[in-house]
Amino acid sequence: xxxxxxxxxxxxxxxxxxxxxxxxxxxxxxxxxxxxxxxxxxxxxxxxxxxxxxxxxxxxxxxxxxxxxxxxxxxxxxxxxxxxxxxxxxxxxxxxxxxxxxxxxxxxxxxxxxxxxxxxxxxxxxxxxxxxxxxxxxxxxxxxxxxxxxxxxxxxxxxxxxxxxxxxxxxxxxxxxxxxxxxxxxxxxxxxxxxxxxxxxxxxxxxxxxxxxxxxxxxxxxxxxxxxxxxxxxxxxxxxxxxxxxxxxxxxxxxxxxxxxxxxxxxxxxxxxxxxxxxxxxxxxxxxxxxxxxxxxxxxxxxxxxxxxx
Amino acid sequence: xxxxxxxxxxxxxxxxxxxxxxxxxxxxxxxxxxxxxxxxxxxxxxxxxxxxxxxxxxxxxxxxxxxxxxxxxxxxxxxxxxxxxxxxxxxxxxxxxxxxxxxxxxxxxxxxxxxxxxxxxxxxxxxxxxxxxxxxxxxxxxxxxxxxxxxxxxxxxxxxxxxxxxxxxxxxxxxxxxxxxxxxxxxxxxxxxxxxxxxxxxxxxxxxxxxxxxxxxxxxxxxxxxxxxxxxxxxxxxxxxxxxxxxxxxxxxxxxxxxxxxxxxxxxxxxx
Numbered sequence: 164x165x166x167x168x169x170x171x172x173x174x175x176x177x178x179x180x181x182x183x184x185x186x187x188x189x190x191x192x193x194x195x196x197x198x199x200x201x202x203x204x205x206x207x208x209x210x211x212x213x214x215x216x217x218x219x220x221x222x223x224x225x226x227x228x229x230x231x232x233x234x235x236x237x238x239x240x241x242x243x244x245x246x247x248x249x250x251x252x253x254x255x256x257x258x259x260x261x262x263x264x265x266x267x268x269x270x271x272x273x274x275x276x277x278x279x280x281x282x283x284x285x286x287x288x289x290x291x292x293x294x295x296x297x298x299x300x301x302x303x304x305x306x307x308x309x310x311x312x313x314x315x316x317x318x319x320x321x322x323x324x325x326x327x328x329x330x331x332x333x334x335x336x337x338x339x340x341x342x343x344x345x346x347x348x349x350x351x352x353x354x355x356x357x358x359x360x361x362x363x364x365x366x367x368x369x370x371x372x373x374x375x376x377x378x379x380x381x382x383x384x385x386x387x388x389x390x391x392x393x394x395x396x397x398x399x400x401x402x403x404x405x406x407x408x409x410x411x412x413x414x415x416x417x418x419x420x421x422x423x424x425x426x427x428x429x430x431x432x433x434x435x436x437x438x439x440x441x442x443x444x445x446x447x448x449x450x451x452x453x454x455x456x457x458x459x460x461x462x463x464x465x466x467x468x469x470x471x472x473x
Numbered sequence: 474x475x476x477x478x479x480x481x482x483x484x485x486x487x488x489x490x491x492x493x494x495x496x497x498x499x500x501x502x503x504x505x506x507x508x509x510x511x512x513x514x515x516x517x518x519x520x521x522x523x524x525x526x527x528x529x530x531x532x533x534x535x536x537x538x539x540x541x542x543x544x545x546x547x548x549x550x551x552x553x554x555x556x557x558x559x560x561x562x563x564x565x566x567x568x569x570x571x572x573x574x575x576x577x578x579x580x581x582x583x584x585x586x587x588x589x590x591x592x593x594x595x596x597x598x599x600x601x602x603x604x605x606x607x608x609x610x611x612x613x614x615x616x617x618x619x620x621x622x623x624x625x626x627x628x629x630x631x632x633x634x635x636x637x638x639x640x641x642x643x644x645x646x647x648x649x650x651x652x653x654x655x656x657x658x659x660x661x662x663x664x665x666x667x668x669x670x671x672x673x674x675x676x677x678x679x680x681x682x683x684x685x686x687x688x689x690x691x692x693x694x695x696x697x698x699x700x701x702x703x704x705x706x707x708x709x710x711x712x713x714x715x716x717x718x719x720x721x722x723x724x725x726x727x728x729x730x731x732x733x734x735x736x737x738x739x740x741x742x743x744x745x
Contacts, residue, residue, distance in 0.1 A: 208580075208744075208745075211580075211583075211584050211587075212583070212584075212587045213580055213583055213584070213744065213745040214744040214745070215744060228587055229587040229588070230587075231587065232486055232487060232492060232588075233487060233492075233495070234584070234585070234587055235584070235585055240584055242580055242584075243577050243580065245576075245577065246576060246577025246578055246580055246581060247576060247577075247578060247581070248503075248507065248572060248573070248576050248578050249576070250507045250508060250509060251503075251506045251507060252506065255502060255506035256506075258502055258506075259498075259499050259502035259503050259506065260499075260581065260585055262495065262498035262499055262502060263495050263496065263498070263499035263582075263585040263586055264495060264585060265487060265491055265494075265495050303581065
């Protein structure tokens, strides 16, 4: 379990993390979402004791990371897969990390096999592709069989196979009762992996919610209604306080009134309804709504913004 | 399902012996698993021994028994050594931290061992021991090689000449002292080029400046530098104006000691 308590981190005049608090629980994949520059990596570095927070505390298993002896048996992490010495072989890299935490040598072969690197273990890391380096970093994180795992953007730069492999691994670890904390700037990625989402923007907490509730908690969903007497129905709906917009193809997009209420209203006034379709907000849209005002660098136009977020 | 909380509390604190062994094993594997470390040390050894042969032959061809000769049979052993052995091995000392900062590996290191003084102590122990072994081996090799060449002219010294064993041992220690200072400068500066520049300045540059100072200042200030102190401990007869060989040895210890202290404070205080 990871507990972040009222963490603030300032670099001179820039506040990277602003009074951030959340808890990451075991048995789930918890997604850590935010636009680039939102403070995700800084928060993870603080959890790992690499950076000292300006104020607040971060605890892993109830302890500050920098006080833990043999911490890799408590928290396995991968912040930057390219942060390895190219001149070292994969085996030597993992062996050194294992011995630093009193982890038996045999475990190195196990994690090499687990990550599919056993055939390249005697090669120097310099020649590894990004995907292989990601696997090596994950192998190192798993060395100590830690109950808590933390990955920063683990699917960045991976091909489809690599993405699927990591997604399955994260889900399996969580199913085994691990605490899995994984950051991403892509909602689409987290939607398929995370049970729980912590969304931040400009260093502040925007949402801390189960993934499936992020959409329902938003008021942005609407109901698409088609009726041969559309204008009459629109008037009735508006009288009930719903916001009605006419779509390009003549349908009504009704916000602020649930589908059953719309159906009842239409039936009571004898208005035929041909189509009644609740349109929940997509996760992507809910995420954009949340972070829309907190993106560190706004693109010039709406189109540009959509492009930048993709 | 609260596996995390329970297990964290249950992991027993390993004994201090185990913690020391962990850190030493970590740094040792890291040091021995980089091939360029061996290549650099090997090239340094070959160049040093080659240059030593040249210097020894040059000395052997000069007339013997010049009074107040700047180069003696003993100091001739260390002329190339003081540069071609000391400098490359010191650069390896610099790289111990700077290569971790440039590759980002330092974050893996500090995630594995978050106690930063322990990381520094581990590197000092392992790199210091390796540099001492390499330094002593090369110092003795240079000594024996030089004396073998000089003995053809009956000017060779043997190891049981008074003052000689201490000088040769001190020569080996010189590499260790310079390497540890370089390691500390690497931790403080974090960038390879800057740290190498600082190392060269500390070992040779400062002394070079003192060397051009007028008479009393040259030695009054110069005796605090590593190069002047080294020339004192590597000679059989004390030079006037410098610290005694014992005090000069302390100078050689003080440079890396102070640097490493600052390095520890910087490591412990700053974000990685």
